[in-house]
Amino acid sequence: xxxxxxxxxxxxxxxxxxxxxxxxxxxxxxxxxxxxxxxxxxxxxxxxxxxxxxxxxxxxxxxxxxxxxxxxxxxxxxxxxxxxxxxxxxxxxxxxxxxxxxxxxxxxxxxxxx
Amino acid sequence: xxxxxxxxxxxxxxxxxxxxxxxxxxxxxxxxxxxxxxxxxxxxxxxxxxxxxxxxxxxxxxxxxxxxxxxxxxxxxxxxxxxxxxxxxxxxxxxxxxxxxxxxxxxxxxxxxxxxxxxxxxxxxxxxxxxxxxxxxxxxxxxxxxxxxxxxxxxxxxxxxxxxxxxxxxxxxxxxxxxxxxxxxxxxxxxxxxxxxxxxxxxxxxxxxxxxxxxxxxxxxxxxxxxxxxxxxxxxxxxxxxxxxxxxxxxxxxxxxxxxxxxxxxxxxxxxxxxxxxxxxxxxxxxxxxxxxxxxxxxxxxxxxxxxxxxxxxxxxxxxxxxxxxxxxxxxxxxxxxxxxxxxxxxxxxxxxxxxxxxxxxxxxxxxxxxxxxxxxxxxxxxxxxxxxxxxxxxxxxxxxxxxxxxxxxxxxxxxxxxxxxxxxxxxxxxxxxxxxxxxxxxxxxxxxxxxxxxxxxxxxxxxxxxxxxxxxxxxxxxxxxxxxxxxxxxxxxxxxxxxxxxx
Numbered sequence: 195x196x197x198x199x200x201x202x203x204x205x206x207x208x209x210x211x212x213x214x215x216x217x218x219x220x221x222x223x224x225x226x227x228x229x230x231x232x233x234x235x236x237x238x239x240x241x242x243x244x245x246x247x248x249x250x251x252x253x254x255x256x257x258x259x260x261x262x263x264x265x266x267x268x269x270x271x272x273x274x275x276x277x278x279x280x281x282x283x284x285x286x287x288x289x290x291x292x293x294x295x296x297x298x299x300x301x302x303x304x305x306x307x308x
Numbered sequence: 309x310x311x312x313x314x315x316x317x318x319x320x321x322x323x324x325x326x327x328x329x330x331x332x333x334x335x336x337x338x339x340x341x342x343x344x345x346x347x348x349x350x351x352x353x354x355x356x357x358x359x360x361x362x363x364x365x366x367x368x369x370x371x372x373x374x375x376x377x378x379x380x381x382x383x384x385x386x387x388x389x390x391x392x393x394x395x396x397x398x399x400x401x402x403x404x405x406x407x408x409x410x411x412x413x414x415x416x417x418x419x420x421x422x423x424x425x426x427x428x429x430x431x432x433x434x435x436x437x438x439x440x441x442x443x444x445x446x447x448x449x450x451x452x453x454x455x456x457x458x459x460x461x462x463x464x465x466x467x468x469x470x471x472x473x474x475x476x477x478x479x480x481x482x483x484x485x486x487x488x489x490x491x492x493x494x495x496x497x498x499x500x501x502x503x504x505x506x507x508x509x510x511x512x513x514x515x516x517x518x519x520x521x522x523x524x525x526x527x528x529x530x531x532x533x534x535x536x537x538x539x540x541x542x543x544x545x546x547x548x549x550x551x552x553x554x555x556x557x558x559x560x561x562x563x564x565x566x567x568x569x570x571x572x573x574x575x576x577x578x579x580x581x582x583x584x585x586x587x588x589x590x591x592x593x594x595x596x597x598x599x600x601x602x603x604x605x606x607x608x609x610x611x612x613x614x615x616x617x618x619x620x621x622x623x624x625x626x627x628x629x630x631x632x633x634x635x636x637x638x639x640x641x642x643x644x645x646x647x648x649x650x651x652x653x654x655x656x657x658x659x660x661x662x663x664x665x666x667x668x669x670x671x672x673x674x675x676x677x678x679x680x681x682x683x684x685x686x687x688x689x690x691x692x693x694x695x696x697x698x699x700x701x702x703x704x705x706x707x708x709x710x711x712x713x714x715x716x717x718x719x720x721x722x723x724x725x726x727x728x729x730x731x732x733x734x735x736x737x738x739x740x741x742x743x744x745x746x747x748x749x750x751x752x753x754x755x756x757x758x759x760x761x762x763x764x765x766x767x768x769x770x771x772x773x774x775x776x777x778x779x780x781x782x783x784x785x786x787x788x789x790x791x792x793x794x795x796x797x798x799x800x801x802x803x804x805x806x807x808x809x810x811x812x
Contacts, residue, residue: 214476219468226475233482240490267489270438274482277445284452285471292464301469 199239206232219289219299223282230278234271241267313367313380316348316355316390316429324422334413338405341418345401348394348425352387359387360780364787364797366435374435375499375804381435381797384784385569385635389432389562392639396554396646397425399759403650404547406756407657412545415457421551423450428555432562435798437485437571438495440563444481444527448474451556454548455540466540473536477526484519491516498798501571501791502805510574517575520567521583528560530620531590534613538597541612542605542662546653549605553612554646561619561638568623569631569788576626584624584715591617591722598729603662604652607733608645611688614726615641618703621715625706632785633702636778640695640770644687647763651681654756655737658749664733669742674752678738680764685734687767689727695770698778 206228213225241264252258293299323344327337359365365382368374382390401421408417427447434440456467489495491512492503504513526533537557541549568576568583576583594614601607619641622634652662654677659667671678687694690701700723707716770777787793799807 214472222472226472226479229476229479233479233486236483237486237489240486266495267486270486270489270495273438273442277442280449281445281471281475284449285468285475288452288456288464288468288471291459292468295459295461295464 196239199235203232203235206235217301219293219301222301223285223289226285227282230274234274237267237270237274311367313365313382313433316351317426319347320344320422320426320429324419324426327422328416328419331414331416337413337418341422342401344422345394345398345425348429349398352391352394355382356387356391359384360783364794366797373807374799375494375496375807378439379435379496379798380433381794382433383794384780384787385562385565386432388635388639388784389558390429392642393425393428393432393555396642397421397551399646399762400547400551400554403550403759406753407653408545408547412457416453417457420450420453424454424551424555428559431559435497436495437488437497437500441478441481441485444478444559447559448478451552455544457544457548460543463543466543470536470540473526477523480519481523484516484523487516487519496798496804497571498795499804502795502803504572513572514575514578517568517572517579521579524560524563524567525586527557528564529557529613529616530586531593534590534594537613538606538609541609542603546605546649546656550646550649550653553608553649554642557612557616558638558642561616564623565631565634565788570791570794573789573791580624580626583620584712587617587620587624588715588718590614590620591719595722595725595729599725599732602664604655604664604733604737605649605662607729608648608652611726611729612645614722618719621719622703622706625710625712627706627710628785628789629706629709631788632781633699633706635784636702636781637699640699640767643763643767644684644696647684647760647767648688650760651677651684654752654760658752659746660749664736666743667737668740669746671738673746676754676757677752680757680760681734681738683764683768685730688730690723693768693771695767698771698774702778
């Protein structure tokens with residue numbers, strides 16, 4: 195399972211960075227989205243207990259429960275998803291406005307002056 | 309225990325929410341904003357006094373003991389930065405009240421400023437790595453709003469690059485936090501430090517540290533990750549440029565000092581040569597960029613980058629003296645850069661343009677502005693009696709005493725070029741004969757110079773009273789590297805692993 199996840203994360207990162215390096219603004223944003231998905235999966239794999247053996251939770255008597263997943267990574271991913279959702283919405287709006295003003299989707303033609 | 313460390317977060321947050329709701333009553337919004345920033349200024353001044361006399365202050369969120377809940381930890385580094393942020397925000401709000409076009413207020417200008425203050429204060433106070441990420445996003449979100457406020461063409465295109473590069477930096481930070489959770493099983497900074505002192509996988513820790521260097525380096529505008537800064541800093545109104553130059557890169561600097569100094573000191577020693585090389589490169593690229601610009605605020609933006617190189621050099625010395633000198637220099641640079649941006653905004657208002665080729669003659673026309681600029685300029689160049697001299701002196705002393713002769717000499721050389729770049733503004737804007745007829749333009753309102761004058765005087769005071777300030781920064785530098793003390797303050801004398809959940 196961890197191998198499949200590792201390969202998936204690798205593909206998401208590779209695809210994300212490839213798209214970020216393109217000149218088109220829309221592809222840049224898609225690349226950022228792929229990258230954020232890759233990070234979320236990466237955090238997910240960090241909670242599998244492979245390294246520590248058990249999630250960092252205990253019951254009232256201080257005993258670690260069995261067959262429980264790590265809730266911390268789920269909380270982290272939930273936070274990260276919400277944040278990246280908001281930022282994606284913002285950058286899409288910004289890109290739309292920039293496209294309206296400059297009439298271009300090419301980052302190189304969007305020089306600051308003018 | 310009183311949870312007073314939440315106050316500098318709660319007050320700006322509530323005031324921002326209220327001023328969004330009360331946006332129609334402008335006077336009320338302005339009073340609220342000014343009041344909230346004044347509160348933060350007073351509070352953080354008191355906190356700085358408390359921390360310097362009574363040691364670190366800690367607040368546990370919802371009374372969950374530290375590694376389980378999120379702790380807010382104020383040590384000298386955090387308290388100094390918190391104080392400077394509140395001070396500069398206060399000055400910026402006064403400057404905005406005097407200079408901002410009223411139409412920006414309907415785009416929630418003042419609430420955005422307060423949210424920026426909230427994010428910055430949270431970042432300076434938190435003792436939890438993931439929480440630091442969240443505060444970064446809070447301050448980035450409001451900075452995105454501020455950098456594109458008004459929506460001109462240059463702002464939109466510059467803002468896009470700013471947003472995109474900052475998102476990539478944040479992603480790297482998130483990757484590093486995820487990996488460090490996998491490695492240490494905790495996100496509390498004291499706890500991470502405690503667990504990673506004795507570690508089984510030093511290679512993986514170095515990978516994570518490098519990711520953090522990338523993430524915070526891109527926020528701090530360290531070479532080669534500074535390209536978002538000169539694209540976006542000069543486009544918004546001058547007040548926004550000023551507060552950005554005061555706070556945005558400094559949060560990155562703070563995170564570098566906190567994570568490498570306190571949490572991962574072993575990695576600081578390992579990565580120090582890389583940090584020194586990056587710092588040296590940043591210095592020279594920033595100053596050559598500055599020499600090449602013709603727009604006044606663009607020159608200033610590039611000199612920020614150059615000075616970030618100096619701050620990184622302080623970190624790269626990997627010693628208490630280096631960190632103390634870096635902190636002293638950061639404080640000086642926040643104050644002086646903000647003052648310079650205020651004054652540049654005033655000069656642009658007189659000339660109606662920020663293009664230095666079309667400016668000129670301000671020394672005769674606006675002697676008060678020219679005097680203040682001159683003082684801020686020699687502070688930036690590092691000439692006594694202004695604050696810049698002692699910041700640079702401390703950095704060079706730390707470098708030479710540790711045998712880093714090459715980078716110290718390099719820094720002296722770069723300082724000369726910084727002086728040259730800033731002298732170019734002096735010559736073009738103030739000494740040159742006016743290019744365009746300025747007699748028809750309205751006179752500068754003297755009140756607009758007050759925030760800049762305040763900061764210039766503060767720089768002078770730091771320069772004259774350098775003894776106590778240097779003592780405070782030395783104390784702070786020692787405290788940054790004192791991981792056992794940080795752990796004890798956050799989790800108690802037995803360390804974070806010994807803390808157990810109490811049943812309520």
